Amino acid sequence: MKTNAGRFFEDYRVGQVIDHAVPRTISGGERALYHALYPARGALYSSDAFARACGLAASPVDDLVAFHVVFGKTVPDISINAVANLGYAEGRWRKPVWPGDTLRARSEVIGVKENSNGTSGVVWVRSQGIDQTGETVMDYVRWVMVRKRDAASPAPEPVVPQLAPAVAAADLAIPAGLDFTGYDFTLAGEPHRWGDYAVGEVIDHVDGVTIEEAEHMLATRLWQNTAKVHFDATFREDGKRLIYGGHVISMARALSFNGLANAQMIVALNGGAHANPCFAGDTVKAWSEVLDKAPTAAPGVGAIRLRLVAVKAGAGDPLTLKEGGKYAPHVLLDLDYWALMPL
Template sequence: MAKTNPGRFFEHYRLGQVIEHAVPRTVSGGERALYHALYPARHALYSSDEFARACGLPAAPLDDLAAFHLVFGKTVPDVSLNAVANLGYAEGRWHHPVMPGDTLRARSTVIGLKQTSSGGSGVVYVRTEGRNQRDDLVLDYVRWVLVRKQDQGLPAPDPVVPDLKPALQAADLVIPQGLDFSAYDFAQAGEPHRWGDYAVGETIDHVDGVTIEEAEHMLATRLWQNTAKVHFDATFREDGRRLIYGGHVMSLARALSFNGLANAQMIVGLNGGAHANPCFAGTTVRAWSEVLDKAETKAPGVGAIRLRLVATSGGAPFELRGEDGRYLPHVLLDLDYWALMPL
């Protein structure tokens, strides 16, 4: 009897299927330190307990994308071990900051299935929840992946594509309990720019770049216990190259965005995202942002700002798609998210 797990293939998923993902993870300050070592992350709210307390939180939480990667990593053996590509995200919300000492676990529900016209693979839509040791919902999101089919002779399931919001509204966002930016220290945060200084349609070149090292991205992927073969096994791809985990590019771009968006402190919503082109070791990642929307919140001194974050491997900033509507070859990531910023 086989005891190893080859991963699920497209025909193994059923609409409404609930998957409890293995290996809960207790986080510590070590995760935060390693995250900040892997990326040039330096947003003040995640770097200083005292800064976080001055903003109404009990201490500095784990970076929001670190929490996302941790929950995402739990899902890989069950959702995307045999994936061809991770296609997109929608309706992502952070509900509770993750603090050192919290234990996170993950569960996914299959909400959509659609076989490709070739019959060799299919798109699987899942809604994933990350919960802590108190059963508080920490974050949830929808993602869809293209998964190989093991037996191409099996009939296709009836196609079901979920109706997803094109973007979260400001009213959908969860503001952390106690968050208060009314006495926000701009000098300690690193930039003077507040919510009112940004205009919808404004674009920001984040200037800096980071060259990805092979060992670095593999360390990050192991940190989140992501077991996808394309990130580790050089024999898995015909070109013999290990694919950079998309979350690694996300965190690099978010960290680079500090230069120009140092006060976009907390990520609270994920509207959409596309890993537009593959990324490999040796690539120098740069980033730019566009302000898509703004809204006030009920929390004292707290505004919400919707941003497009684009990571590139070159090219001029603010170039996204060609005349054919497709992403340009140098675009690595196109991420649409909501963040909280002092008014």
């Protein structure tokens, strides 16, 4: 038998290391398609001239392009039989990715716990993206609910990893040469700098985007994400294809440009949850809360910690996150990340 049905929950063990197949060389095509799929307008990722004025050799690809490529590499081994991707923690972007870089991925299983229904379980992995020089460009922890092959198979001893609530500001990796002292706010699109934001401030990003089936299918194929829930309409009992959670992340991040245009580079992913499923036809809106701020050693560069929340428009009060201890049904995404912004 030459085909592979993928791993099921009982196939994972703590300490297992998986080298994922099919390295990918990044080109300007990924950037162009990313900007076509999402309303992304970050100046640093749109203009070589702007990036050079900020101390970089040229414009890198969007941080979330690197995330999607690495994530997609892991899917055939980690989540092809997933019920849902659940959350993230301890994510760090360690160096920018440039057109011409080749990325591969490796994951280590750090936790397993069978669900009470006995038909699925949660698997925690720490995944890293590695470039052609062998350096890690990013790494993160995610946990995913995976179906069991056989409900009667014995449950493994549960191991639930202890994860840091956030990446410390002192541990953020600032790209070499980054310098915002000559930052052009006019070209960036907004005048708001690091000092203009207050901890606790909530920003309504105003705009909304209705998710289309065709765009999601294109995006998920672009990232080589082979999870069955995204493609096979017979895989779910309701006959719907689940929108890839990363598609929602990128859409919400792009919407946050209106109010956070100068939060240029994502450097850490502190935590995140795909609170409820998203389907074609849902209209996504977003808001952000400023959680923390910190200076950095880079000239003119401050770090800002943001909570990005994506919701289904018209389905409930967008500022209401939880009801009865659980996420309200209109909440799609709750993401906590660090970004770099001019002082």
